[in-house]
Amino acid sequence: MYRNDGFRELDREECRQRLAKAAVGRIVHTRDALPAVLPVTFLLDPDGAVLLRTSAASELVRAIDGAVVAFEADEVDVASRSGWSVVVTGPASVVTDRTEHERLVRTGLRSWVAWPVEVFVRIEPELVRGRELVAG
Secondary structure, eight states: OTSSSSSEOOOHHHHHHHHHHHHHEEEEEETEEEEEEEEOEEOOTSSSSSSEEEEETTTHHHHHHHOOOOOOOEEEETTTEEEEEEEEEEEEEEEHHHHHHHHHHHHHHHOOOOOSSEEEEOOOOSSSEEEEEOOO
């Protein structure tokens, strides 16, 4: 993180706690050699991985399967000038194990749009960073 910028660094457990409460995040990946950011629904798996559910035929799946991506979620209260942000960076991969896929179906994670064939994408949390601004 950036030192002396008025934010407090969050440890890994604090990051997990905040991610577990967030409803929407952003997947950051490369598209046509440029940065791309998309809002997504997600679930934090007990092992700390970030899980997405989307169409098996989506451009997003083709862009991120096997790639290193970043995932960001935050909460900001403009009135009190407080909030937090957590970024998870790591490899993304489509869940292909049938048992794992069935377990994830039972979690209740849903796409914003129902698709005929959906897949889960797992982002392994190799680097987890967070920061908090408390009542600026």
